[in-house]
């Protein structure tokens with residue numbers, strides 16, 4: 055693997071996407087986000103609605119935008135479900151349809167992000183779990199439809215220390231409680247999740263997989 059890898063990270067400016075960009079020193083990285091950034095090859099575009107940049111020779115695509123909207127089910131509105139679906143699923147669909155041809159031409163690899171909460175039922179996660187569960191099914195469907203040309207995998211994090219999770223980790227007590235809920239007794243770091251995403255990008259014999267990077271949350275009870 056050399057600089058012949060051209061990878062687009064939608065949401066490469068913060069959190070998990072930023073950690074992926076930092077770890078991909080052997081890839082030529084392109085980045086899309088809504089806010090301004092001084093990162094090289096950055097395009098300020100809303101991936102849900104804006105004009106996506108044409109990138110010839112794309113070999114990798116990572117879609118990071120996501121939401122954490124936790125409410126008791128009886129308080130979730132139709133709009134909550136629509137917004138979560140829009141950002142997590144339809145945004146990814148739009149980007150994948152846009153880059154499909156170049157990815158196919160270059161035997162590309164796609165990485166999406168789900169959540170531990172679509173594997174392990176968790177209170178107040180109904181809307182996001184429904185959306186991410188859909189995204190996970192989309193990833194497997196596309197892995198089948200696009201084989202052998204494009205690989206598609208999904209990484210399912212548990213609570214990770216990023217701007218998206220800020221409200222859940224805003225005090226030492228919250229951080230400690232969150233860590234203790236995980237079998238491995240810590241919350242995730244963006245770098246932990248990025249390593250799994252890069253494994254999916256670079257391993258040519260992996261497709262259709264859901265990879266839990268979740269401190270043991272989806273599989274282990276201690």
Ligand SMILES: NC(=O)c1ccc[n+]([C@@H]2O[C@H](COP(=O)([O-])OP(=O)(O)OC[C@H]3O[C@@H](n4cnc5c(N)ncnc54)[C@H](OP(=O)(O)O)[C@@H]3O)[C@@H](O)[C@H]2O)c1
Nearest residue numbers: 065067068069070087088089101119120213214216217218
């Ligand atoms: N953090 C967690 O605890 C956790 C847990 C489970 C799953 N996940 C999933 O992991 C993924 C990454 O999460 P994260 O915590 O790293 O998120 P984050 O901190 O919110 O970062 C998201 C990145 O995406 C960009 N972005 C958001 N909406 C966009 C849009 N419409 N168009 C273009 N760029 C957009 C953001 O930049 P701008 O705001 O400038 O656009 C930012 O660079 C998400 O899919 C999330 O659901 C995270």
